[in-house]
Amino acid sequence: MSSCSPKTKEVFQNLKAADLQEYPDPNATELKNAIANRFGISPEMITPSSGTDELIDTLPRLLLSKGDRAVIIRPTFFRFGEATSREGGEIIKVDTNLENHFRFDESTARQVIEQSRQPKTDIVWLCNPNNPTGQIISSELLKWVISEAKAFVIVDEVFSGLLDPTSTNKTLELAKTHQNVLFLRSLSKVDGLSAIRIGWGIGHPKTIELIEKWRLPFNTSTLAQKIAIAALEDTQHTADVRNLIINERQFLEQQISLIPGLELISGSQANIFLLRHKQKDLFQQLFQRGILVADFRQADGLEDMGFVRITVQDNNKNLKLLKALQRI
Numbered sequence: 001m002s003s004c005s006p007k008t009k010e011v012f013q014n015l016k017a018a019d020l021q022e023y024p025d026p027n028a029t030e031l032k033n034a035i036a037n038r039f040g041i042s043p044e045m046i047t048p049s050s051g052t053d054e055l056i057d058t059l060p061r062l063l064l065s066k067g068d069r070a071v072i073i074r075p076t077f078f079r080f081g082e083a084t085s086r087e088g089g090e091i092i093k094v095d096t097n098l099e100n101h102f103r104f105d106e107s108t109a110r111q112v113i114e115q116s117r118q119p120k121t122d123i124v125w126l127c128n129p130n131n132p133t134g135q136i137i138s139s140e141l142l143k144w145v146i147s148e149a150k151a152f153v154i155v156d157e158v159f160s161g162l163l164d165p166t167s168t169n170k171t172l173e174l175a176k177t178h179q180n181v182l183f184l185r186s187l188s189k190v191d192g193l194s195a196i197r198i199g200w201g202i203g204h205p206k207t208i209e210l211i212e213k214w215r216l217p218f219n220t221s222t223l224a225q226k227i228a229i230a231a232l233e234d235t236q237h238t239a240d241v242r243n244l245i246i247n248e249r250q251f252l253e254q255q256i257s258l259i260p261g262l263e264l265i266s267g268s269q270a271n272i273f274l275l276r277h278k279q280k281d282l283f284q285q286l287f288q289r290g291i292l293v294a295d296f297r298q299a300d301g302l303e304d305m306g307f308v309r310i311t312v313q314d315n316n317k318n319l320k321l322l323k324a325l326q327r328i
Contacts, residue, residue, distance in 0.1 A: 003241060004192040005234040008227045015223065024225060026217035031225045034232040035200055039169055044205040045176070047212050050219050052158055052184040052199035053079065055211075059182070060087040062214060063122045063152055070123035070151075071115045074301025075102060075132060077156060080125040081300065092121070095301060101265050102133050102274075102301075109141045116149040124151045129159040132296055132309040134268025136163065139171055146174050146181045153181045158199070159270040161190035162242055172202055179204040182211070189271070190241050191231050196224040245271045249312045255322050262325065271312040276305065280328060283308050289324040 025031075032043040049055045056079050064070065066088030072080050074095045084091055094111045096102040104126075116124050124145065128137045137145075146153050160168045175181055186199035198220055201211065220228075231238075249271060256264050256275065262282075265274040274296065276282050283295050286308070294309035296302050312318065 005231050005237040007230040007234045007237070008193065011227050011230045015226075019222065019226075022222045024218050024220060024222045028220055028225060030229055031198075031220065032200075034229040035202075038232045038235070039172060039202070041172060041175075041202060042205070045202050045208055047201045047203070047208050047215060048220050049199045049201065049215070051188065051197040052156060052186050054219060055182070055184055055199065055201050056080065056083050056154075056156070057086075058211075058214060059152075059154055060084055060089060060123065062211070064089040067120065068123075069115075069118065069121040070125060071112055071121065072125045073104065073108065073112070073127070073130070075130075075296070075299055076125070076127045076301070077131045078300065080127075080154075080156075084123070084125075089123070092118075093301070098305065101135075101267055102130075103135055103267060104130070104137045104141065106141065109137075109145050112145055113148045116145075116151040121151045124149050124153045125156070126153060127156045129157075129163070129268070129270040131156075131159065131270075132272055132274055132294070132299070132307075133265055134159065134270035134272045136269050139167065142171060143174060146178050149180065151180070154184065155181065156184045158184065158186045159189055159272070160185060161238060162245060162270050175203050175207075177204075179207050182207060187228055187231055190238055190245065192241070193227065193231055196221075196227050198224050198228040245312055248315060248318055249273075251315075252310070252312060252318050252322070256325065259322075259325050261328070265307075272309055274302075274307045275310050276307045277328060282306060282328070285328045286321075286324055289327065291321060291324050 028048040031048055032046045035046050036043045060083045064087040069090045069092050070084040071092045074093050081091055092115050096108055182201045182203040184201055187193040256262055261278050263276050263278055286293055296307045296309050
């Protein structure tokens with residue numbers, strides 16, 4: 001449902017052959033300045049990456065040795081576990097529960113802090129809003145974890161573009177005073193620019209200085225940097241898309257609540273949420289009706305619960321989904 005800014009389309013349409021011959025700025029200076037202006041931080045707090053995947057892969061290489069521990073909340077983004085295991089790390093799982101709709105609450109935060117203080121624990125992975133639930137970690141709990149954890153806290157915020165920027169920018173203030181945290185963001189979601197693979201990490205200048213020493217000099221292309229800068233400057237387009245997605249998500253959730261047999265995990269603040277049928281295999285039921293959704297029936301922390309992840313689309317596609325759900 002996300003669409004890219006008209007300003008990014010203009011940049012793309014005005015590209016010349018000479019633009020294809022330019023090496024990228026290895027320091028990504030203009031890109032860092034655009035990110036800094038967008039979020040009210042200094043360029044020294046930013047490290048650019050090829051999407052957030054690059055940082056998710058790189059950070060365990062820097063922080064983990066074989067047998068070191070990383071704390072992961074379940075359910076959450078599967079890439080955290082993959083990146084940890086690739087470096088020989090031990091995954092310490094902190095489970096949220098179905099009865100509480102998988103919310104990250106005070107009990108969850110306390111368990112994370114306790115586990116972070118155990119020997120050889122070097123990373124805490126958080127996702128805010130969480131994927132696949134779309135739920136957020138409150139600013140109070142997030143501050144508590146970052147302040148009290150004895151490990152490096154990585155907060156994946158790629159879905160944060162769907163939240164009130166006033167509150168999300170306030171969270172970034174924690175990076176100015178804490179060297180043990182890195183916030184990950186990108187242009188892949190609300191800005192509709194998944195293909196250009198632009199992401200970045202936001203952290204304390206001393207933390208960024210260390211990460212920058214390991215960053216490849218040309219990890220973001222010339223074209224991607226130019227398109228990203230245009231997108232970052234078009235805050236009105238981002239706000240318009242955000243409002244449209246929120247309205248469609250609320251419409252979809254309200255209509256689903258009227259359909260017997262369905263159970264929706266409430267509280268999403270993103271463009272995704274979990275859904276299941278109480279008696280039937282929802283993934284197969286939708287697939288048979290020509291609708292493909294993300295299969296979370298055997299996802300880590302959701303095994304055998306029958307959940308699929310729904311992504312909010314435009315109104316026509318949402319109506320098609322609702323019609324299929326009503327026929328199950």
